[in-house]
Amino acid sequence: MTALLAATACAATSTCANAGTVTVLATSFDCARASATIEKLICRDPQLKQMEIEMTRLYRLALTDDHSVPPPDKVEIDQRFWVIARNQCATEAEPKTCTIRSYAERAHQLRQGSAIVRTKDPHRLTDGPVAFRCAGLNALIAATYFHVEPRVLYLKWANTSVTLVQVPNVSATQYNGKDFRGNYSFWQDGNDAWLQLPGSGRMTCTAEPVG
Template sequence: MKMVTPLLTPLLAVAAWFSMSLCANAATPARSFNTSFDCAAARGAVEKLICRDARLAQMDIELTRLYRLALTDEHSVPRPDKVEIDQRFWLLARDQCATEADPKACTVSHYAERAHQLRQGSAIARTKDPSRLTEGPQAFRCTGLGALVAATFFTVEPAVVYLKWANTSTTLEQVPSSSGALYQGKDNRGSQSFWQNGNDALLRMPGAGEMRCTVEPVS
């Protein structure tokens, strides 16, 4: 029987350790965050993505909170029965993000837009719950725009703002800024940004100069 030489012994030990480490890593399941649904039974690529992403998981829980509040609001626009139907169609649209080039960015945008819709349509959804992760919609009047800009904020990390005016909307992500809150994004229209400091804001959209905005007082 051949004997293992002293020179090969350390190499074999390292190889064995490396092999066991790979097996251990393969056996360790990916980290899963709390969501509104059971991640153990997650179906589809988007649900699995949400379970693995801390920000999306927070957005999912917050959106479910807003949705349940809207269902209790008899004065919501649309009415609660239509809110429920819209939610079903929204879930189908959200899951289509799996086919997009950037599924994560698509999913973030869908959550931001839906949160805006629910908060805009229901006073109960806009109640000042200490656990809330959304604010708005807040209205801004910007130079050069005939319509008010509605802004809904998702206070996750990094934070997100959904902006909507007339037939235009965009979702931007917060980036570091020396003052105020700066949000940036890019889509097929080009680069966009929104900066806010108190009641003052600046909006930059492709094909337009910098627009100065001020918070519209609540009547």
């Protein structure tokens, strides 16, 4: 928890101290010169700005991993296309929701594909993917966390993915979200979790061992 609080403060101030050296973390673009509609939205929204700073850091780590899947040169190409797709969120009915989803999905891809991205990030604002097995669901669920305010959770299984946002709950960490199918909820208390899909009852889930 201490590390997480430090990471949150680090991203909020855009600086991190490590062994007496200050590393400046920033957005991948200059907010003072931002021209794209989504870039302007990111710069004035604290949650999105933290996600952008974290994304920049994850991407730079992925470029240092010769064993990443895909390899660094393909990661670079994919990132360029991802930026174009993210900026197209400006045309959506809910641009911020679209942008959050875009960041969550890309963070999941980068963390899944690179051991360096998953491990060499002491100031991280992301975790995962973590695998959950849910009663009544044949496929394992991969969960990637964005520790911003409010927190964001990306879930992916089989051919389905959904992005959820944390909501207040006194007994467990709860995330809600929706897509064209309906409403989703995910509750977590340690390694125990519960998932509710559109039109179904609550499923009991358990985190799978790592490795």
